Amino acid sequence: MLFTPRAARSGRRRRPFFDELDAEFRFTLDPCATPANAKCRRFFTRDLDGLSQDWDRHHVFCNPPYCRMMHDWGRKCFEASRRGALVVLLAHARTDTRWFHDWVYGKAAEIRFVRGRLKFGDGCQSGPFRSLVAIYRPDIAGPTPPGDRHPGRAGAAWYDEVMAAMSAASSPRRPRFRRASEPPAFRLTDDDVEIVRLLARHRFLRSTHIAVLVGRSLDRTNDRLSRLFHAGYLDRPRAQLDYYPTAGSAPIAYALADRGARLLIERDGTEFANVEWSRKNRSAGRPFIEHQLEVMDFYVALQLAAQSRDDVRLIHPDEMVATFPDQSFAEHNPFALRVRLSHQGAMRETAIVPDLVFGIRFRDGSRRCFVVEVDRGTMPVTRSDIRQTSFERKMRAYLTAHAAKQHERHFGWKTFRVLTVTTDQHRMKTMMDALRRLRIPRSYGPALFFFTTRDTNTLANPISETWFDGNGRDTTLI
Numbered sequence: 001m002l003f004t005p006r007a008a009r010s011g012r013r014r015r016p017f018f019d020e021l022d023a024e025f026r027f028t029l030d031p032c033a034t035p036a037n038a039k040c041r042r043f044f045t046r047d048l049d050g051l052s053q054d055w056d057r058h059h060v061f062c063n064p065p066y067c068r069m070m071h072d073w074g075r076k077c078f079e080a081s082r083r084g085a086l087v088v089l090l091a092h093a094r095t096d097t098r099w100f101h102d103w104v105y106g107k108a109a110e111i112r113f114v115r116g117r118l119k120f121g122d123g124c125q126s127g128p129f130r131s132l133v134a135i136y137r138p139d140i141a142g143p144t145p146p147g148d149r150h151p152g153r154a155g156a157a158w159y160d161e162v163m164a165a166m167s168a169a170s171s172p173r174r175p176r177f178r179r180a181s182e183p184p185a186f187r188l189t190d191d192d193v194e195i196v197r198l199l200a201r202h203r204f205l206r207s208t209h210i211a212v213l214v215g216r217s218l219d220r221t222n223d224r225l226s227r228l229f230h231a232g233y234l235d236r237p238r239a240q241l242d243y244y245p246t247a248g249s250a251p252i253a254y255a256l257a258d259r260g261a262r263l264l265i266e267r268d269g270t271e272f273a274n275v276e277w278s279r280k281n282r283s284a285g286r287p288f289i290e291h292q293l294e295v296m297d298f299y300v301a302l303q304l305a306a307q308s309r310d311d312v313r314l315i316h317p318d319e320m321v322a323t324f325p326d327q328s329f330a331e332h333n334p335f336a337l338r339v340r341l342s343h344q345g346a347m348r349e350t351a352i353v354p355d356l357v358f359g360i361r362f363r364d365g366s367r368r369c370f371v372v373e374v375d376r377g378t379m380p381v382t383r384s385d386i387r388q389t390s391f392e393r394k395m396r397a398y399l400t401a402h403a404a405k406q407h408e409r410h411f412g413w414k415t416f417r418v419l420t421v422t423t424d425q426h427r428m429k430t431m432m433d434a435l436r437r438l439r440i441p442r443s444y445g446p447a448l449f450f451f452t453t454r455d456t457n458t459l460a461n462p463i464s465e466t467w468f469d470g471n472g473r474d475t476t477l478i
């Protein structure tokens, strides 16, 4: 038996701990199991080694052995979620440990602390422990594989003995995508105003992004976001309903609402070209929102990666713009580059606007500048007609702009690299092949581009982990 509930011994009525989670997440894989204690029909045992198996797009209940391997299990949970699994990790709430800081805090989309104590009777330690549930959500929520539900509940019976109830849901639920008719009272704090500013700057953000960017816990951030939403400062764009992966607790995406825009106009003197934000939010489509959220996933990962090192500092997009030459600084979109492309004897002007611009500052004061392209696989890599959009045309534009030293005049940069995050290895290779075929006079060549795919570790730490340059060689940002 795994959990020996204290309440069982004291005779109190117990809450069905596992069942509550299972009802919410509908688990399809148990990667730490024996045939006797498996919670799903699909499971891995010590012999099969759940750590080295592919968790695919399963809904995973991971209750690992509580030993030295926690670091590896935490990493596996996070990495599997990057590859499309939805993972729920049940672990000791040891918030001072390295594995917690490396693989739970800032990595899991949500952390819930379990009220009361669970006794782990079959691990290497058996006292009653404070526990946590860390929820890692996939980048792309995959469909629940059919036919994988565990047929019987015999093996899960002991969970039903557990005395703990989840600490969530202590207050009455408010409608998630409709404003409450009687919003909860609140006074606007400085943090609230900062949240509104972040949304004006980044367009769409998940609650998990906002928690990192304002440096507050997810619980506190969610509380402020809920109040800001119900008071009309923020919107929860309805397009996300299309891909909302589970009914209960996925991190919600937010956008600036009209009242939030008015707040910034009054408080900061912010000028908006268009103040009808709520109308724009209603018409924003799912691909647009998803793309922006993926860009923010990358930005938040960068921020966390920079925070974990003391030898470099992240230069944020706003700081980058602040050092642009006057003319580009004053432009409507200071990041846009106008490029004249020559192709088969014809000239064509095109504009490239990177998804993100940032820099890395080193201790000696030097810096490296980067532009980022987040590719969601929706655009063809190559097209014979240069008038049509393709990723190849983008690469051609960056190479041409670099060869003409436009970055020096327009941004005041000595040089830069283009970071491309794409969907999978095959597409990355196709991009590299297309890049190597491009012939542009005085061009820096394929090494101007660094590539990675969204299923790699690189996105967990874009600063320290390895990228590929356009020649297929390993490289890093620093």
Ligand SMILES: C[S@@+](CC[C@H](N)C(=O)[O-])C[C@H]1O[C@@H](n2cnc3c(N)ncnc32)[C@H](O)[C@@H]1O
Binding pocket: 002, 030, 031, 032, 033, 034, 037, 038, 039, 044, 045, 046, 047, 048, 049, 050, 051, 061, 062, 063, 064, 065, 066, 123
């Ligand atoms: C805490 S128990 C979880 C039992 C049960 N699956 C559950 O969720 O309640 C951890 C289980 O992981 C198994 N285990 C240990 N190392 C493993 C490995 N490398 N791969 C898969 N399972 C492993 C142990 O045998 C043990 O049954």
